Amino acid sequence: MAKKGKGIAIIISMVDKKDMKKKKKAEMAYGGMSGGKKHMYSAGGSVTDNSGLKALRASGPRGMEAYNKITGN
Numbered sequence: 001m002a003k004k005g006k007g008i009a010i011i012i013s014m015v016d017k018k019d020m021k022k023k024k025k026a027e028m029a030y031g032g033m034s035g036g037k038k039h040m041y042s043a044g045g046s047v048t049d050n051s052g053l054k055a056l057r058a059s060g061p062r063g064m065e066a067y068n069k070i071t072g073n
Contacts (some may be wrong), residue, residue, distance in 0.1 A: 031039040049071075057067040067073075 029041055031041040033039070053067060053070065056063045056070075
């Protein structure tokens with residue numbers, strides 16, 4: 001039988017500062033106020049078609065207009 005014990009792991013890595021500046025997180029954009037709290041949304045996100053969006057598109061001309069605004073087409 002092997003004994004279980006505690007171990008220590010030490011990891012050392014070197015990262016160039018230039019590489020760190022290139023990697024930028026996606027910025028959050030201001031989405032408005034609701035209930036006295038600020039709401040944010042991710043800028044540059046994508047929208048995928050789901051059954052609700054497909055039904056909106058098929059509902060008529062106003063639904064198609066709303067669908068195009070949501071999906072950016």
